[in-house]
Amino acid sequence: MTKVDPAHDPAVTLENQIPDSDDKPRRIRITGRGLYMFGTVALLVYLILGPLGVLIFSSFKKTEGTLPFEAASEWTLENYQDVFLSTSTYEVMGNTAIYAAGALILSFTIAIALAWLVERTDMPGRTTIYILVIAALGIPAVIAGISWGLLGNPRIGVVNVFIRDLFGMEGQGPFNVFSLFGMIVVQAITMVPVTFLLIAGAFRAMDASLEEASVVSGGSFRQTTSRITLPVLAPAILSAFIYQIVTVVESFDIPLVLGLRAGISVLSTQVFLEVIPVGGLPNYGVASTFSVLMLVLALGPLIYYQRIIARAERYSTVTGKDYRRKRYSLGKWKPLAIGGVFVYILLALILPLGILLWTSLIPFYQIPSAAAMEMVSLKAYREMFESPFFLESLWNTLAVGVSVAIAAMLIGMMTAWIVVRMSTKWSKGLDVLAYTPHAMPGVIIGTSILLIYLVFPIGIHGTIWIIVIALATQYTSLSTRSMNGSISQIQVGLEEAGEVSGASQSQIFRKILLPLIFPPFINGMLLIFLLAIRNLTLALILSSPDSVLLSVLIFTRWDAGQTEEAAALGMVMVTITLILAVFLRRSTAFGEPR
Amino acid sequence: MISVSNLVKEFEVDDGSKVAVDGISFDLAEGEFFTLLGPSGCGKTTTLRSIAGLEKPTSGTISIDGRKVFEDRVLVPANRRELGMVFQSYAVWPHMSVFDNVAFPLTVAKERLTKTAIRKRVHETLELVDLGGLEDRMSTQLSGGQQQRLSVARALVRQPKLLLLDEPLSNLDAKLRERMRTELRVIQQRVGITTLFVTHDQLEALSMSDRVAVMNDGHIEQVGEPQEVYHDPATAFVAHFIGGANMFEGVVESIESDGSAVINTELGPILGRGLHGLQVGGKAVAAIHLEDVQLTTDAASAATRNNVFDGTITLSLFNGPSINYIVRIGPLEIEAQLGGYDAYENGTQVKVVFPKRFIRILSEDNAAAEIAKEDKADQ
Structure with a gap:
């Protein structure tokens, strides 16, 4: 995309021969367009391909005691040998596979059941359930991990003690949350809200007459469900599944908080341990090699995902009038459904928040009891507000959140504009490029950005701005996706009507597009702000004593055994994120079930 | 069945x-x-x-x-x-x-x-x-x-x-x-x-x-x-909904033994076939399908007939097989549909004839309200 010299442009010459051609003003636009496109593409390449290139480069460099860019670092295949010849690699991959499969199956089972109950049945309190499920988005994974670490501790965990008392059992257990099983359950619970959102939309959008046609044809409830409902929803469920595969492979918080204590490593924590080892020097080469491996694993499903999307579009058929949707009557199953939903809300929302609050109010952790009640105090909070660390991290967190939200949404809007509106050969490639960060697990982005700015002397290493760049890179895929959707919903005709009415390009942008795009833009900002401030992965890899964020502070306090301080900080975080999650819901109210 | x-x-x-x-x-x-x-x-x-x-x-x-x-x-x-x-x-x-x-x-x-x-x-x-x-x-x-x-x-x-x-x-x-x-x-x-x-x-x-x-x-x-x-619509709603008829509201003036009736409308008295429970002095509507309205410039022949009004063509729409006209009669506009060959220019003064056998007079039964509602539903 370079500027064309008008004198040598054959199109311009041709145009000059046709004096009345109305193409004249358009020529100016094309060059402006070209600059705009060039800038956007360059930015995306820098943000996304840059880190990827560095990562692959580093994976072939010898980095024991050196940095990959230093002259002392030699080209080598040793990193790949180290990774692939080590039996621990296969153990880590085995753990990752079991962890991912378990969490996916469990979270999808829960989310499909919830979506069906809320969207298609006469479940009482549907709107409340919807709000509570989405509100669980407001519990960051690191806090879910910590809360469940307290609830499911085999010795003193509240859930275990309660069950032991109930059944008169002795010793430890019955559950140990510091295990692969514990990690799977907690990870599944944290994945339910997003899975639910992805699936509930499909349940709602499904043409009810497809099922009615089956019933009228003589199909029973079971036949209709197995032969019509599930197959019709299959593409949507499958694409949500693949989207979430990437989420679970890159998930870091819960393996860090629950897994490492039990000596269980998955790929994401393995990379982290190579970059920030407990003892010794970081080995960036091996970390990069692990990252490349992880990327290949995440990219496969993603490519398949793109094809699924194409097929899902093929599934779209004629839809009829919006007839009042009939809901399945749960009948005698109603108590069971209510009980099931209550258990989920208990596990996802009430217990984690309850234990967090409780722990923050007593000087040292113990099981809730009447005796312990007397020790309740606000000491942890008092100390927290007096600590300069807390206020600094809170300020850092808010600054990072706002910066990332603005940056990612602007990049997303610029990209989406090209992808949706300027159909050139670049559009498709740009769409794929912008989507790549979704396949790049946080630890990979973190590692490669760390490497880049260790070398680039622009002085952001060790500041919050390196975290901002990393988070903005990570959430570019999300912002582009959401703006793609919003911009394609604005009919081209609206812009053309503005043009025909005599408005200039900038007037069209300011007076027509901006007001239309504003609500989804703000909503996207809220979502990215929420995700950015709860992110632990990048904040932890890239943090320095000068750029501590709230999430990092929570984790380090927990890691150091200062449980009540971690809990008090967690309460501050959850207060912000819960409010945001509910607010997010408000601003997308039109997407709710009726 | x-x-x-x-x-x-x-x-x-x-x-x-x-x-x-x-x-x-x-x-x-x-x-x-x-x-x-x-x-x-x-x-x-x-x-x-x-x-x-x-x-x-x-x-x-x-x-x-x-x-x-x-x-x-x-x-x-x-x-x-x-x-x-x-x-x-x-x-x-x-x-x-x-x-x-x-x-x-x-x-x-x-x-x-x-x-x-x-x-x-x-x-x-x-x-x-x-x-x-x-x-x-x-x-x-x-x-x-x-x-x-x-x-x-x-x-x-x-x-x-x-x-x-x-x-x-x-x-x-x-x-x-x-x-x-x-x-x-x-x-x-x-x-x-x-x-x-x-x-x-x-x-x-x-x-x-x-x-x-x-x-x-x-x-x-x-x-x-x-x-x-x-x-033979049973109600004013049916008359209006089927075939989009011209409708004139009025009061029934007389009912004859042969079933015909006269209704006094904004245009003056209209003679037609009385249908279904008319009462002298009751509210009623006269309805006529578009294609049953006759237009002519021959004043002499029109003078021999019932229900003749002076009108002016204000708009004509050619549909192929037929032409639809909007004709102004005094305070009202009516619609007529004629064969597609002889076109009247806009502004032509015509005699509008509502042949008696094509005029159906129906008791109102809140017809006006229903028609208003139906028109709304159309939009």
Whole structure:
């Protein structure tokens, strides 16, 4: 995309021969367009391909005691040998596979059941359930991990003690949350809200007459469900599944908080341990090699995902009038459904928040009891507000959140504009490029950005701005996706009507597009702000004593055994994120079930 | 064949309940093509869905082929009513081939046919709807018209006693709609299946049906053969809804022994055929179809006739077979439709004649209110 010299442009010459051609003003636009496109593409390449290139480069460099860019670092295949010849690699991959499969199956089972109950049945309190499920988005994974670490501790965990008392059992257990099983359950619970959102939309959008046609044809409830409902929803469920595969492979918080204590490593924590080892020097080469491996694993499903999307579009058929949707009557199953939903809300929302609050109010952790009640105090909070660390991290967190939200949404809007509106050969490639960060697990982005700015002397290493760049890179895929959707919903005709009415390009942008795009833009900002401030992965890899964020502070306090301080900080975080999650819901109210 | 009596369906809405179907009754004879015609929201689709079993009526009885499918304590579920239904959206299953779509009702039946029998039956049914040879296509690869026919085949494959059609033509474009109208009627007559058809399109209703029930606001205004409903509307609503007539409100001046009546309107007295319970001094409307209005510039011949008014052509629209004129008569504008050859220029002074036999005078019955409501529904 370079500027064309008008004198040598054959199109311009041709145009000059046709004096009345109305193409004249358009020529100016094309060059402006070209600059705009060039800038956007360059930015995306820098943000996304840059880190990827560095990562692959580093994976072939010898980095024991050196940095990959230093002259002392030699080209080598040793990193790949180290990774692939080590039996621990296969153990880590085995753990990752079991962890991912378990969490996916469990979270999808829960989310499909919830979506069906809320969207298609006469479940009482549907709107409340919807709000509570989405509100669980407001519990960051690191806090879910910590809360469940307290609830499911085999010795003193509240859930275990309660069950032991109930059944008169002795010793430890019955559950140990510091295990692969514990990690799977907690990870599944944290994945339910997003899975639910992805699936509930499909349940709602499904043409009810497809099922009615089956019933009228003589199909029973079971036949209709197995032969019509599930197959019709299959593409949507499958694409949500693949989207979430990437989420679970890159998930870091819960393996860090629950897994490492039990000596269980998955790929994401393995990379982290190579970059920030407990003892010794970081080995960036091996970390990069692990990252490349992880990327290949995440990219496969993603490519398949793109094809699924194409097929899902093929599934779209004629839809009829919006007839009042009939809901399945749960009948005698109603108590069971209510009980099931209550258990989920208990596990996802009430217990984690309850234990967090409780722990923050007593000087040292113990099981809730009447005796312990007397020790309740606000000491942890008092100390927290007096600590300069807390206020600094809170300020850092808010600054990072706002910066990332603005940056990612602007990049997303610029990209989406090209992808949706300027159909050139670049559009498709740009769409794929912008989507790549979704396949790049946080630890990979973190590692490669760390490497880049260790070398680039622009002085952001060790500041919050390196975290901002990393988070903005990570959430570019999300912002582009959401703006793609919003911009394609604005009919081209609206812009053309503005043009025909005599408005200039900038007037069209300011007076027509901006007001239309504003609500989804703000909503996207809220979502990215929420995700950015709860992110632990990048904040932890890239943090320095000068750029501590709230999430990092929570984790380090927990890691150091200062449980009540971690809990008090967690309460501050959850207060912000819960409010945001509910607010997010408000601003997308039109997407709710009726 | 089907008997519906005192059917009531109330929907719960935010503030109380809304009556969608308000105690309607009708019967269908064996092999009859019966149409429920009315504006959107008149309750016709709710009635059809109640017969299908997709909606549970509030009260009333429905029986199909002598079997009660709905009464106080009886509610036969939709999948046990053994009927065929074509949905407005076609509801063609996108994950199945053409063959699988049509075979579905046979494969879920209690009495299973053999694979060969199913294949034979599906093939025959697809031939019937002119989709022979497309068995292996994915259903989504079909065009809109083909999906429509696929959905008809699926409804007919079990050879049910009753076929329900829920606005099946409204998603097709104008050309195709016209062709499918003929085709559906041909298939229905060939199979001889009793058919209940729901539409808001009066042309579809009049051209396809043996009998039409005109519905408005949850009740039936008139049931009759298409000609009867068109020429002898029972109510002002029917007159207005069918054939978009010119309507003149007024007060009945006199009723003659031969059935003719005079109504005093804004234009002056109009003489016509009095219908259904007129009373001298009562409010009434005179209705005349557009194509029954006569226009002439021959003042002498017009002078010998009844109901002659001076008018001015203000607009003419050429439709091909005919020309529609807007004619101003004093304070009012009326519409007339004439053959497409002799065009009047705008501004031409004409004599407007309402032949007595084409003027229907109907007692008002809140006609004005209903017409206003119906006009709103059109928008």
